[in-house]
Amino acid sequence: MTGITEQSIAAPRLPGRKKPVRKSAYKRIRRHWQLYAVIALPILYLITFKYVPMAGILIAFKDYNVVQGIWGSPWVGFKYFNQFFESPNFWLYINNTLGISLYGLAIGFPAPILLALMLNEVGNGLFKKSVQLVTYAPYFISTVIMVSIIIMTLSPNVGIVSKFFQWMGVENTNFMGMPGLFKSIYVWSDVWQYTGYGAIIYIAALAGVNPELYESAKVDGASRIQKIINIDIPSLIPVSTILLILNLGNVMKLGFEKVYLMQNPLNLQTSEVISTYVYKVGLLSSSFSFSTAIGFFNSVINLILLISVNYLARRLSSTSLW
Amino acid sequence: MFRSSKIRESQGDRLFILGIYALLTAVLLVILLPLLYIVSSSFSSPQAVISGRVWLFPVEFTLDGYTAVFRNPQIGTGYMNSLIYAVAGTTINVVMTVMLAYPLARKTFYGRNVIMVLLIITMIFEGGLIPYYLLVKNLQLLDTRWAMILPGALAVFQVIVARTFFQTTIPDELAEAAELDGCNDIRFILRIVLPLSKPILAVMSLMYAVGHWNAYFDALIFLRSADLFPLQIVLRNILILNTIDPTMVSNVDIFLAQQGLKDLLKYSLIVVASLPVLIIYPFVQKYFVKGVMIGSLKG
Numbered sequence: 001m002t003g004i005t006e007q008s009i010a011a012p013r014l015p016g017r018k019k020p021v022r023k024s025a026y027k028r029i030r031r032h033w034q035l036y037a038v039i040a041l042p043i044l045y046l047i048t049f050k051y052v053p054m055a056g057i058l059i060a061f062k063d064y065n066v067v068q069g070i071w072g073s074p075w076v077g078f079k080y081f082n083q084f085f086e087s088p089n090f091w092l093y094i095n096n097t098l099g100i101s102l103y104g105l106a107i108g109f110p111a112p113i114l115l116a117l118m119l120n121e122v123g124n125g126l127f128k129k130s131v132q133l134v135t136y137a138p139y140f141i142s143t144v145i146m147v148s149i150i151i152m153t154l155s156p157n158v159g160i161v162s163k164f165f166q167w168m169g170v171e172n173t174n175f176m177g178m179p180g181l182f183k184s185i186y187v188w189s190d191v192w193q194y195t196g197y198g199a200i201i202y203i204a205a206l207a208g209v210n211p212e213l214y215e216s217a218k219v220d221g222a223s224r225i226q227k228i229i230n231i232d233i234p235s236l237i238p239v240s241t242i243l244l245i246l247n248l249g250n251v252m253k254l255g256f257e258k259v260y261l262m263q264n265p266l267n268l269q270t271s272e273v274i275s276t277y278v279y280k281v282g283l284l285s286s287s288f289s290f291s292t293a294i295g296f297f298n299s300v301i302n303l304i305l306l307i308s309v310n311y312l313a314r315r316l317s318s319t320s321l322w
Numbered sequence: 323m324f325r326s327s328k329i330r331e332s333q334g335d336r337l338f339i340l341g342i343y344a345l346l347t348a349v350l351l352v353i354l355l356p357l358l359y360i361v362s363s364s365f366s367s368p369q370a371v372i373s374g375r376v377w378l379f380p381v382e383f384t385l386d387g388y389t390a391v392f393r394n395p396q397i398g399t400g401y402m403n404s405l406i407y408a409v410a411g412t413t414i415n416v417v418m419t420v421m422l423a424y425p426l427a428r429k430t431f432y433g434r435n436v437i438m439v440l441l442i443i444t445m446i447f448e449g450g451l452i453p454y455y456l457l458v459k460n461l462q463l464l465d466t467r468w469a470m471i472l473p474g475a476l477a478v479f480q481v482i483v484a485r486t487f488f489q490t491t492i493p494d495e496l497a498e499a500a501e502l503d504g505c506n507d508i509r510f511i512l513r514i515v516l517p518l519s520k521p522i523l524a525v526m527s528l529m530y531a532v533g534h535w536n537a538y539f540d541a542l543i544f545l546r547s548a549d550l551f552p553l554q555i556v557l558r559n560i561l562i563l564n565t566i567d568p569t570m571v572s573n574v575d576i577f578l579a580q581q582g583l584k585d586l587l588k589y590s591l592i593v594v595a596s597l598p599v600l601i602i603y604p605f606v607q608k609y610f611v612k613g614v615m616i617g618s619l620k621g
Contacts, residue, residue, distance in 0.1 A: 025432050028432040029432055032428075032507055034506055034508045035424075036425070038421050038425060038508065039421060039422060039425040041421060042419075042476060042481075043422070043437070046441070046444065048461075049454075049472075049475070050449075052449075052453075053449025053457055054447065054448070055449075055453075056449050056450075056452070056456060057449055057450065057453060059452070059456075070456070118342050118345060118346055119346070121339060121342050122339075122342060127343070127346070130350070131349065131350050132607075133604065134350055134354055135350075136603075136607060137600070138357075140532060140596075140599045142537075142538070142557075144554045144558045144561065145557065145561070145592050145596060147562060148588065148592065149356065149592065152561075152585075152589075153356065158371075158374075158585065160356075160359060163374045192352070196353070223332060223335055223338075224335045224339065256539065257538065257539055261562055275451075278450070278451050282451055282452045283455065288452050291451065291452050292450055292451075292453060295450030295451055295452065296450060298450075299448065306446060
């Protein structure tokens, strides 16, 4: 109660303060010292767990050893970067990483848009709700379980997919052991898992379309397909551009978790990507500096990609990240 | 709205919508059938699963797979550990996220732009695996429960989502009015901001909790002791690496002597491990949708 009365007393004073005198930083901080006390802990976290590791990139340019530590170890310049560029598998890993990413993008980017466009056609009944409920669900399956489902359904003799193929007359195959199939298995299982969740944002964008547009389209005798092409798709362009920039800018950042779990000795030739290589070199064989150099190289390429894709988007359309 | 129109739909449109219903039904089945197959297999006899007689519904109903799961001490420990990490981790996550997001939502907060820039930088550039690992090692957190909670104490993306929410729902005038009343900032956060932010707190908690429950990478690189392993690592060992710890064989020795039961255990394990998330999922679905929406406002 007092809050309301005092506020109303304070209100007439507001016009007088319309042009606030800019208070000095010291005064502003002192007045809200509690906010600074509150934010101190998260800031400490950011410095410790985000910025200290960035400084740790130094070891990419050093011969890191545990005894001398990060600061004491001797500088070696670009030795480890050169070692990576000259290694026989350099292009293989880059190719695998980009190959999986771009294949994934080519299928995984349009899939949620298609699903959203289709769902937008079927009204708001039980059918739409059930499709949504079911298609979101796989998003919550953990990577470990997802990969085990893949392995189990594809395993020779006992897997349901293998059984299906055998029933069709195809001879017994070890799908996970075929290097040529790795990318497809990776990408299509991702589509299975994430399309529904990815569609949420597009469904919302479609729900925000002005109904008058549909009305006038109807009056003009537009068919459903014409309505989709002329109203629905244009309304999705801003959101999809942003997501495309983010995705293209992250093609080198192919996630470690799923690839690593899907690897086996038979498919390594196509399944070894930069993130899994960084892990193996760094933590399994303890070549800390070499591994950091590879990771840093990857981050830099990724950053350059993100900036250039964003630049292109800004030049070609009105939508960009910054 | 389009269907209830007075103008009759053309033949082409009707065919088109029929095609869409057919396609969506296909999508529905493609997602539902594998899930149904796993659940049905987990309740079927090992022989039925192996010989391929299970397609949609359980054949020769049995709970043997589940018995084996519950007799496995590793799975029990993993389940408990995952619960601990999820509950403790999520609590810390939510507290830290609010502590960072709320001051940044106040327009009068001196230094907010600098801190925002610092946040965005962490989203586009990172130190990488080894520096991250060495940091945790130097902090003496390796192979402790803290390694599962502290390094991921907050997600910058969630901070930005929460900040957007605070900015749009809690006007600065409200804070000023409270200040005139002698309400200090901390009390304002506790008494006004938090009660007004229940939707976003719910979304955030769920996102974080699911993340903790499903994560395995940090455990893979930071943990060595089996008694600290979260469920996902146990799952990986059993489901993907196919290793069954000798310590558990003593208990379910007889059962596991049969290869079939080992496979059956996998199906049951998948069901048991996904249960917590899949049970709460239908209830929280609308919140998740909301979370995605707020996040996209200022993506």
